[in-house]
Structures are given as structure tokens and as C-alpha cells.
Amino acid sequence: MKTATHCPNGTLYIVPTPIGNLEDITLRAIRILNEVDLIAAEDTRHTHKLLNHLNIQTPMVSYYREKEVQRSAEIIDILKTGQNVALVCDAGTPAISDPGSVVVKSAHQNDIKVIPLPGPSALITALSAAGLGNAEFLFLGFLPSKKNQRRKSLNALIHSEYPVVLYESPHRISALLEDAFDILGERQALWARELTKKFEELQRADLQTLLEKSRSGKNKGEFVLVIWPGKKEKVTAESIEGLIEWYRDNAELSLKDVSKRIATDLGISRSQVYQKALQLWHNPDKFE
Numbered sequence: 001m002k003t004a005t006h007c008p009n010g011t012l013y014i015v016p017t018p019i020g021n022l023e024d025i026t027l028r029a030i031r032i033l034n035e036v037d038l039i040a041a042e043d044t045r046h047t048h049k050l051l052n053h054l055n056i057q058t059p060m061v062s063y064y065r066e067k068e069v070q071r072s073a074e075i076i077d078i079l080k081t082g083q084n085v086a087l088v089c090d091a092g093t094p095a096i097s098d099p100g101s102v103v104v105k106s107a108h109q110n111d112i113k114v115i116p117l118p119g120p121s122a123l124i125t126a127l128s129a130a131g132l133g134n135a136e137f138l139f140l141g142f143l144p145s146k147k148n149q150r151r152k153s154l155n156a157l158i159h160s161e162y163p164v165v166l167y168e169s170p171h172r173i174s175a176l177l178e179d180a181f182d183i184l185g186e187r188q189a190l191w192a193r194e195l196t197k198k199f200e201e202l203q204r205a206d207l208q209t210l211l212e213k214s215r216s217g218k219n220k221g222e223f224v225l226v227i228w229p230g231k232k233e234k235v236t237a238e239s240i241e242g243l244i245e246w247y248r249d250n251a252e253l254s255l256k257d258v259s260k261r262i263a264t265d266l267g268i269s270r271s272q273v274y275q276k277a278l279q280l281w282h283n284p285d286k287f288e
Contacts, residue, residue, distance in 0.1 A: 010037070010084040012075075012107045014100070016093040016119025020197035022053055024120050030054055032117065037083035040075050042099050046090045058086075065099045072103035079112050093121045097141035097167050123165060126192035126224035129202055130163070137226075138162040145172060147179070154183045155251065157227075159243075159266075164227045170219040177211040180227060188228040194221035240266070244277045255281050 013032050018024040033039060033051070039060045041047035047060060063071035079085055087094045087103060094100030107114050123139060138157075143150045143166060157164055168176050173191075180189075190204040199221065203210065207227070240262065247258040259277050263270040 008082055009110070009112045010079040010082050011113045011115055012079060012104070013084065013086045014094055014104065014114065014116040015086045015088050016117060016121065017047070017050060017088050017091060019091040019120045019122050019125070019195055020200075022050065024196060025050075025054070026117065026119050029117055029119055030056070032086055033058060033088075035084070036086040038075075038078060039086045039088060040071070040103065042089040042094070047088055063087075063099060063103065068099050068102045072106050075103050076106050076110055076112065079107065080110070091120070091122075093119065096121060096123065120196075122167070122192070122195050122222070122224050125195050126190070126202075126226060127165065129192065130190045130204070130226045132163055132226075132228075136162050137165055139165045142167045142169075143176065147175070150176065151179050151183060154179055158184060158230070159261075161229050163229060166225045166227070168223045168225055170221060170223065173219050173223050173225075174211065174214040176225065177207060177214050180225075181207040181211050184227065185230065187230060190226040192224040192226075193219075195224065197221065240268075240273060240276055241280060244273070244280050248277075248281055 013036060015029050015032055016026075017029070033054070033056050036058060039047065039051075039058050040063050041060050042062070042064055044060045044062045051058070051060075061071065061075070063075065075085055087100055089095075089098035089100060092098065095104055104114060127137065138160060140153070143153045166176070180187075184207065186206050186208060188204070189207050189210055190202065191210055193199075193201045203213070205213075243262050243266075244258065247253060247262070251258070253261070255277050256274070259270055259274040263273045266273075
């Protein structure tokens, strides 16, 4: 009588694919895509073009966002049989503003080995051409498409000391730049459009200049937008009062939360801000 043998789990490979130029795929990525038992693709129709170009015949299954949870469970079941799976998105690195995080998280929870491959990323490609001069930045991906929510997100960035990196679609870039200029003021920025493709365009300018350019009606292709931090002003009693009054009148935050945020942004004592806020806060219902 044969005894059942335990089948070790397979490996989930996270495989970046070109964001435009097909020459940007790595030799290792090509090897993995050839060797795995299955490729989990965001859109099999899109990935099929890449595989044809590379003459790769590996079977595929889709895991597009609307079916990500269901398909992730199916992919985990396949991995548990000992088969290896390569996870790819339409362009760039999976799970970075693209589907993929659900199956990666589930793989970790099921003790399935996850191996990430380095490769194409619009985020890193744009940053390398920005000339920031430091390694610190804040990546937020796509901001909300609804204006009120988008403006709320931008308001939270007013006092950020880090450059902010955003993704945006061609039909919303003007709206984003308009809100960014209105809320953040005249800051330096870089837009990187159609990265690695035939009509690639990088332009570093102030937000107003980029806004005017975006209104030309030639906004084809996906955008990466890098926005520099604002100039840090000297902290004075007047500037603290101004910030407290702004948050009181424009943000849906409690007095305590406002005090914490301002103190963190300015690097000063929270109790100092709180005592000043108590004098200026005319709506006591907001801080409980």
C-alpha cells in the first residue's frame, strides 16, 4: 500500500514586465516566465502580446482587479500542489498601483515562498530623472478621482517635507495639476509621460507651467508627477496661529489631532501648540 506523500508548496514569483519598451525585460524574467507552470496575468490579452514577442508558451490565468480575490484563492490552491506561478501585471511591477497584493499577502499567510524580481517601474524610472538630490520621497500612486477627495488628499501634503510622487491618467492630469497648484502653490515639479515609449516626454517646471501645458489637449499616455516640497518657513507664534486657524476652518479634525499634526510638521512641542489652539478654537464640539 502506497503512503501519501506531502507535496511541497510551489513558489510565487513577482515578475516586472516592460512599461513600454519591450527590450527592458530582464534575462532572469524571461527565464522565469519560461520555467514556471503558470503565469497569473492582470490581463491575459495584454500579456499574450509580450509572450508572443518572447516566444514563450507558458499557460496563463487572469487575475484582473474585479476578480482578484476569487482568482487569488485559485492561484494559492495551484501553488499548494507544488506548481510554480509567475505574477505579472500589464506593465511594470505587480502590486505597485496594480493588482497583485491580494495573492502576495495570501501566499505569505499560507507559507508559500515569494520571490520578487527587480525590473521596470514607472515610479523609479521617473525619480531617477528628477534630480531630487536625496533618497526620501512619498509615493501615493493614484489620488482619488473625485475632486473633493482629491483636494483633501492634497491638503494633507501642504506641510510635507518630502517630494511627492503621483500617478495620473491622461484625462485627469489637468484636474490634478489645477488642484495641486491651487492648494500647494508655486512648487517645482516634474512630469514624466509615456516613459520608455516612442513619445516619451519629461519636463521639469513649476506647477503653473505644467498646468498650462496640460491644457493644450495633447495629454496622451500615463503620467508620473513628482512635486517638490514647499519651502520651510521659520516657526513663529504668528505662523502657528495661522496654521491652527486654517485647520480649524478647513479640516475636519479635532483640536487634539490638529495640535498633533502641526507639532509633528513643525518639530515643536505638542503642548505648546495645544495651549495656543485652546485660545483660538471657537468650536469646542470639534475636539471631543
